[in-house]
Amino acid sequence: MTRWRAGQRISGSLTTADVARGTIVIVVVLVVQHTLLDDVRVDGAHPDLMLLLPMAAGYAAGPDRGAVFGFFTGLVADLFLPTTFGLSALVGCLLGFATGTATRGLVRSSWWLPSVVAVVATAAGMGAYAILGAVLGDPGMLRTYLVPALAVSTPFAALLAVPVLRFVSWAVPEPGPSHGTPAAGGVR
């Protein structure tokens, strides 16, 4: 039987240590979300830290890893949500890929860039989530819940973008020769 060792490569430049770190990030953020942030309520809505993870992975490690990390983050989030199973996985995958693709060519010297990217990604992710929910037969997600969700989640996304990005950069490094370090320019 084949055994995996820490540091062993699974696919491309992905190692078992990367997978372990990614799992730790998802579990820690899940615990913070459900023990602390779920209770922060404004007009029935609360900040959504889980949606920041695909954005951060795409920003830190590019579209490929952003998509993969976003998919698995969404799948885990879906286990605890009363909405259609798989919806967060689809949105997470697309969000990670889109963020990675859109921010690849950017010069990352501005301290405010991660916050701006987080706000745009959160708004896009929530919009996509609500539209897909409406397509699947729940129009109230778009008509009723989207506006308060955006109003609460986007300011928190701007505030939490940098710490989340640092945490995710540790777990999901950029592939290639600079393995183990964040994307060019890094997180400032």
Added chain:
Amino acid sequence: MPRRTRRARRARRGLTVGLLVLASIAIITLDYKGQAHGVISGAKRAAHDAFSPVQRGVDAIVHPVGSFLSGAVHGGDLETQNAKLRREIGALQRETLISQAARNQLRALERLDQLPWVGDIPTVTAQVNALSPSDFAATVQLDKGTTSGVADGMPVVGGAGLVGQVTEVWSSGCTVRLVTDVASSVGVRFGSAGNLALVQGSGLGRDLAVNLVAPGTALHKGEVLTTSGLQNAQYPPDIPVAYVKSFSSTPSATQETVTARPLADLAVLQYVDVLQWSAAP
């Protein structure tokens, strides 16, 4: 970088994302059509069962740490005697608050014990221990699950009326969709003529929409709407749901525009009763 390598990398990236999107759509389709309901609800149950002790543990740690830090910050510059006196005062205040909280809890539980509309239906009293984990659904989580006899689809009532319905259940808890959720609809009856209507949620904290009320139907503000309990109903009959808040009609309308407010105060739910009742097959 050679153009061929770049093209190959782009193709590989497209393949990865394409496969993940396809996998997501397949999962959504299976859940939507109910074909993998057993597998998905089993996975959700297992996740909740695994996560519940972690959540309780973290809650237990986070609160005392907060209290400890607060005490350390405020207590450092106090004289010993003042600190001792404050501790004593704090203990007394705590006792008062605890007994006050206990009295409130007892009152809430007593109210649940005297629900006239429950009749002979067995109930499971549960405590609300979490609000909705999603921004896109109005739900609460209770601390009673399958081990206490709670099952999927059971109605949930509070001190004044209907709260919602159990939509997910695991061993130590369940999720209840509130009547205010946009996906919730309850068949109701009102007035001496026994008129029928459909109450639909419009989002947390908002009034309910009452549909299928024919123009000219006799209505008055404050009229109580109760569950109809018709065949295939999701709820037993005669549970108070809401009271009429406003109604109006336009000449060309096919129905009255009626809004209602839930009788149960969903903003401050603490204890609820799960009715061990299931709809007739």
